[in-house]
Amino acid sequence: MNSFPDKQFQDFTVIAIPTKTPFRGITVREAAIFRGSEGWSEFSPFLEYEKEESSTWLRAALEGANTPWPKLYRNKVAVNATLPMVPVDRVAGILAGFNGCTTVKIKVNDFVSGSELVEETLNILPNAKIRLDVNGSWTLDEALLHLHDFHLRFGKVFEYIEQPCTSLADLGKLKSQIPMKIAVDESIRKNLGSNFSSLQEVADIAIVKWAPTGGMASAHAIAIQAGLPIVVSSALDTGIGISHSLALAASFESLDYACGLGTIALLESDIATPPLIPQEGVIEVKRVEPDFKLIEKYRVSDDRVQWWKNRVIEIIKDWEEWDQ
Numbered sequence: 001m002n003s004f005p006d007k008q009f010q011d012f013t014v015i016a017i018p019t020k021t022p023f024r025g026i027t028v029r030e031a032a033i034f035r036g037s038e039g040w041s042e043f044s045p046f047l048e049y050e051k052e053e054s055s056t057w058l059r060a061a062l063e064g065a066n067t068p069w070p071k072l073y074r075n076k077v078a079v080n081a082t083l084p085m086v087p088v089d090r091v092a093g094i095l096a097g098f099n100g101c102t103t104v105k106i107k108v109n110d111f112v113s114g115s116e117l118v119e120e121t122l123n124i125l126p127n128a129k130i131r132l133d134v135n136g137s138w139t140l141d142e143a144l145l146h147l148h149d150f151h152l153r154f155g156k157v158f159e160y161i162e163q164p165c166t167s168l169a170d171l172g173k174l175k176s177q178i179p180m181k182i183a184v185d186e187s188i189r190k191n192l193g194s195n196f197s198s199l200q201e202v203a204d205i206a207i208v209k210w211a212p213t214g215g216m217a218s219a220h221a222i223a224i225q226a227g228l229p230i231v232v233s234s235a236l237d238t239g240i241g242i243s244h245s246l247a248l249a250a251s252f253e254s255l256d257y258a259c260g261l262g263t264i265a266l267l268e269s270d271i272a273t274p275p276l277i278p279q280e281g282v283i284e285v286k287r288v289e290p291d292f293k294l295i296e297k298y299r300v301s302d303d304r305v306q307w308w309k310n311r312v313i314e315i316i317k318d319w320e321e322w323d324q
Helices: 051-066 088-095 111-124 140-157 168-175 216-226 239-250 292-298 302-323
Strands: 010-023 026-036 039-043 076-078 081-083 103-107 129-133 158-162 182-184 205-209 230-233 282-284
Touching: 010 088, 010 292, 010 302, 026 051, 026 239, 026 302, 039 051, 039 239, 051 216, 051 302, 076 239, 081 088, 088 111, 103 111, 111 129, 111 140, 129 140, 140 158, 140 168, 168 182, 205 216, 216 239, 230 239, 239 282
Parallel strands: 081 103, 103 129, 129 158, 158 182, 182 205, 205 230
Antiparallel strands: 010 026, 026 039, 076 282
16 A cells, blocks of 8 residues: 555544643653544554554454444443643642542552652642553562562552552462552453453553553453453543443443543643533543544644644555455
């Protein structure tokens, strides 16, 4: 394939929205949105992602554009607040964007800086459930040390620890030695195609994401195989992508935990009106359309549009070669 498939990607538009604070090193979030037979969808793998990983996101985007949502068991989804690694004096302002959320996920690197964020969060929300997100950056020894210190200082406030280590073997050892529950994210989305039936031995909760896991059908297949309680989380999407993630969360008959789908509160703006941000701790499940005034405000240059189109072309070319 050498030309862009306009019929499959109607009204293909690329926008760039600044973040309120740096998040995983990002200060501007670029995303492509387009229409299909069922409505609007989003293709927004992070810029550094290679073709193979981006391909999974494109499968989700095409599914979202052209496949009806599955049966939904709820019309609202409870969400958590997300707190990046920021100076303590910014915590209150960030949490204010997550109206009514009583669960807070805090990005942490270590005990010293992380404990300051936990303490300030509890000063603002004394009864909050706290989640620590480590993104797999600790060794087993570091995880044991830091989590021992967190437990000594804060006790039972932690709902779970998200991906404290990368290695499944380390997670298994850690699980038997700490009083907190363990959730896995990268262990799933970085190993798509693996057999996840043994995750119960190393984790208590499975985190699935609409785009990074390849869409609704793929996420449900992973959840069935893992056999763990599910938390649906986002990847700093616009409201278009978040709407599909909310539908994914609503499509699970059992949903015991707040989901990580309030992250538009970390962006300067949504692309939809009203924005899909939490109100009283929940977000309504519904298909949304972009606000064209906001599209004009955040529209990127023609060369960036072509960069995203080339990304799509390269992925689909590979698909066609595999099908031959």
